[in-house]
Amino acid sequence: MLHFDRFPFPLLGLVLAFTLMGAPLSAAGDEPIDTKEKYIDQVMHHVQNANEIHLVGNFSIPLPIIAYSSEDGLMTTFSSAFDHGHTAVNGYVLNHGRINRVLGEGFPRDENVHIEEIGHIEEGDHEGKAYVQYHGEVYPLDAPGTFMESSSFYDFSITKNVATMLLAVILMFWLFGSVAKSMKRRAGQAPAGVQSFMEPFIIFIRDEIAQPFIGKNYERYMPFIMSIFFFILILNLLGLVPFIGGANVTGNAGTTLALALFTFILMLAVSTKDFWAHMLWMPGVPIPVRFVLALIELVSLIIKPVTLFIRLGANITAGHIAILAMVGVIFIFSDFGESLMGGGVGLLISIPFTFAMNLLEIFVAVLQAFIFALLSAMYIGQAVETHAEH
Amino acid sequence: MYTAIGMGLAVIGVGLGIGMIGGRTTEAIARQPEAAGDIRTAMIISAAFIEGVGIIALILSFIS
Numbered sequence: 001m002l003h004f005d006r007f008p009f010p011l012l013g014l015v016l017a018f019t020l021m022g023a024p025l026s027a028a029g030d031e032p033i034d035t036k037e038k039y040i041d042q043v044m045h046h047v048q049n050a051n052e053i054h055l056v057g058n059f060s061i062p063l064p065i066i067a068y069s070s071e072d073g074l075m076t077t078f079s080s081a082f083d084h085g086h087t088a089v090n091g092y093v094l095n096h097g098r099i100n101r102v103l104g105e106g107f108p109r110d111e112n113v114h115i116e117e118i119g120h121i122e123e124g125d126h127e128g129k130a131y132v133q134y135h136g137e138v139y140p141l142d143a144p145g146t147f148m149e150s151s152s153f154y155d156f157s158i159t160k161n162v163a164t165m166l167l168a169v170i171l172m173f174w175l176f177g178s179v180a181k182s183m184k185r186r187a188g189q190a191p192a193g194v195q196s197f198m199e200p201f202i203i204f205i206r207d208e209i210a211q212p213f214i215g216k217n218y219e220r221y222m223p224f225i226m227s228i229f230f231f232i233l234i235l236n237l238l239g240l241v242p243f244i245g246g247a248n249v250t251g252n253a254g255t256t257l258a259l260a261l262f263t264f265i266l267m268l269a270v271s272t273k274d275f276w277a278h279m280l281w282m283p284g285v286p287i288p289v290r291f292v293l294a295l296i297e298l299v300s301l302i303i304k305p306v307t308l309f310i311r312l313g314a315n316i317t318a319g320h321i322a323i324l325a326m327v328g329v330i331f332i333f334s335d336f337g338e339s340l341m342g343g344g345v346g347l348l349i350s351i352p353f354t355f356a357m358n359l360l361e362i363f364v365a366v367l368q369a370f371i372f373a374l375l376s377a378m379y380i381g382q383a384v385e386t387h388a389e390h
Numbered sequence: 391m392y393t394a395i396g397m398g399l400a401v402i403g404v405g406l407g408i409g410m411i412g413g414r415t416t417e418a419i420a421r422q423p424e425a426a427g428d429i430r431t432a433m434i435i436s437a438a439f440i441e442g443v444g445i446i447a448l449i450l451s452f453i454s
Binding site for chain 1: 431435439446
């Protein structure tokens with residue numbers, strides 16, 4: 001069905017179609033991007049999490065919002081109630097697609113009110129924060145909490161990233177469920193259909209990733225390695241599709257950190273005493289040197305999940321930023337040309353670059369999933385290594 | 391401006407590293423063509439590591 005010997009290859013044609021349609025679609029209807037700050041802002045906005053799936057212009061797919069703050073309690077609503085940031089619901093606002101809480105007394109918290117403007121505070125004790133203007137008064141906004149700063153409310157909503165992860169989970173269940181069913185049905189026969197499509201991948205993971213690095217009882221860890229590989233692969237590839245909002249899930253530090261922590265905790269849980277003995281009290285070295293070496297080994301142990309998550313997140317985010325910057329070339333040119341002709345020239349320049357970047361990004365997506373699974377297998381293999389295998 | 395210089399220096403390192411990997415891989419495949427598959431896999435893995443460091447430098451310079 002996919003005839004790779006006929007040009008133009010359908011796969012390349014599909015990638016070309018995505019790059020051609022994704023760019024204008026995601027740009028249609030947005031406000032004009034005429035300053036450098038707005039350009040960078042748009043690019044950054046597309047690689048960050050959002051509380052609604054913004055497709056085209058004013059059309060978005062609403063998502064449920066669940067926010068809890070110790071003062072106001074639990075608030076649940078849909079993001080459509082926020083009217084793209086023009087309405088405040090129960091003291092919460094949608095600022096650049098992200099839910100923020102309004103600080104300060106005097107702001108009505110029991111009803112939906114129309115707000116005038118959202119801007120940035122220039123000076124004062126809340127400098128750098130966003131503010132909302134209502135009835136002439138200025139109220140600072142509180143963004144959802146991150147690693148670096150805490151916040152006055154907890155955001156448990158189904159955001160764009162969570163919705164994409166749920167989609168990936170449904171996809172994986174459907175895919176592997178049908179593979180398992182067909183394997184049971186056709187036990188002993190040659191595979192057919194979806195099973196024959198997935199089997200090379202699974203055998204590749206078993207023979208190239210799991211078995212060489214983990215050794216004897218690699219079958220215990222095959223489910224984990226396979227889940228990690230396919231989860232990251234599907235999430236990476238979903239992030240490149242522009243139609244469903246292009247959610248940058250694996251670029252988000254939270255997701256990748258959680259995955260790296262899974263590997264780390266599994267590695268600690270199955271580690272043998274030989275592993276710790278070798279690491280902290282290695283034989284054949286004079287005793288004072290052992291302390292120094294043990295310190296270095298501990299640091300390298302902590303570094304393992306950190307590098308895992310930074311490598312995946314930074315690679316995927318950097319690729320998305322590059323693609324979005326190429327798409328933004330259209331805007332820059334249309335702004336220079338002051339007309340559709342400028343946009344046309346921008347399109348001519350941007351299409352080959354965006355096409356090439358998309359191809360590279362597909363390669364990087366597969367590669368990073370492979371590297372993550374490989375390193376997980378390597379760390380687990382190091383942890384379960386017994387003396388007999390030296 | 392200094393962040394841009396720092397990023398450029400990091401990219402110089404990445405370029406040199408991956409260039410060396412590519413050259414040595416070609417040499418190794420020329421010496422033993424039967425092992426081409428294994429050598430190619432090792433090359434891709436090493437390239438991913440080195441590029442990872444470069445991209446960490448990129449993201450850090452974006453932040454600052």
